[in-house]
Amino acid sequence: DQQVKQNSPSLSVQEGRISILNCDYTNSMFDYFLWYKKYPAEGPTFLISISSIKDKNEDGRFTVFLNKSAKHLSLHIVPSQPGDSAVYFCAASNYNQGGKLIFGQGTELSVKP
Amino acid sequence: EPEVTQTPSHQVTQMGQEVILRCVPISNHLYFYWYRQILGQKVEFLVSFYNNEISEKSEIFDDQFSVERPDGSNFTLKIRSTKLEDSAMYFCATKAPTSYYQETQYFGPGTRLLVL
Numbered sequence: 729d730q731q732v733k734q735n736s737p738s739l740s741v742q743e744g745r746i747s748i749l750n751c752d753y754t755n756s757m758f759d760y761f762l763w764y765k766k767y768p769a770e771g772p773t774f775l776i777s778i779s780s781i782k783d784k785n786e787d788g789r790f791t792v793f794l795n796k797s798a799k800h801l802s803l804h805i806v807p808s809q810p811g812d813s814a815v816y817f818c819a820a821s822n823y824n825q826g827g828k829l830i831f832g833q834g835t836e837l838s839v840k841p
Numbered sequence: 842e843p844e845v846t847q848t849p850s851h852q853v854t855q856m857g858q859e860v861i862l863r864c865v866p867i868s869n870h871l872y873f874y875w876y877r878q879i880l881g882q883k884v885e886f887l888v889s890f891y892n893n894e895i896s897e898k899s900e901i902f903d904d905q906f907s908v909e910r911p912d913g914s915n916f917t918l919k920i921r922s923t924k925l926e927d928s929a930m931y932f933c934a935t936k937a938p939t940s941y942y943q944e945t946q947y948f949g950p951g952t953r954l955l956v957l
Contacts (some may be wrong), residue, residue: 771948826897831884
């Protein structure tokens, strides 16, 4: 079941630059999308979300873009900081399906000083 | 800031034994979920729980699994007879009552279960 895909297992970025993490989905019924950050042996920490009625949501250094026609979302982190180094998961849900989250495989971001 | 808490943080058990994983949700949250992550794999949905009953469960959530909210605060996941393949991190997540705009699920720190 590959309804949510993160095709890049890892990404390395220089401190101060932009990090762009990508996520694709196949189920057009998804209506809510989230990004979580995860450290080893810890639970996912919520970062930012977007409803399908929007195409952009911004919170500080984090911006999520949603392209429904392409079934694609991305997370932009500007400027990237070494503390941003972690695994980032995108997740999607559908309100009428109880809101369970379907996760991507994750992208490990490394921000180098 | 309110947090979801889980106990124990680690559990080692013998195959065939029963385990109970506990979660204390954020106080005003009404939707509860269990997920698991086998090492190196995706986070997978197990079950959702609302109004004292299961809303949805995945194929993984077979008859060996059960959930309950015994005292109105704790939310538990029981595995009756553990198998080697149940070894994973188990995450509890909770969510406030939904509006038209979806509410976010907040995750606990997880319980690492190792079945020997």
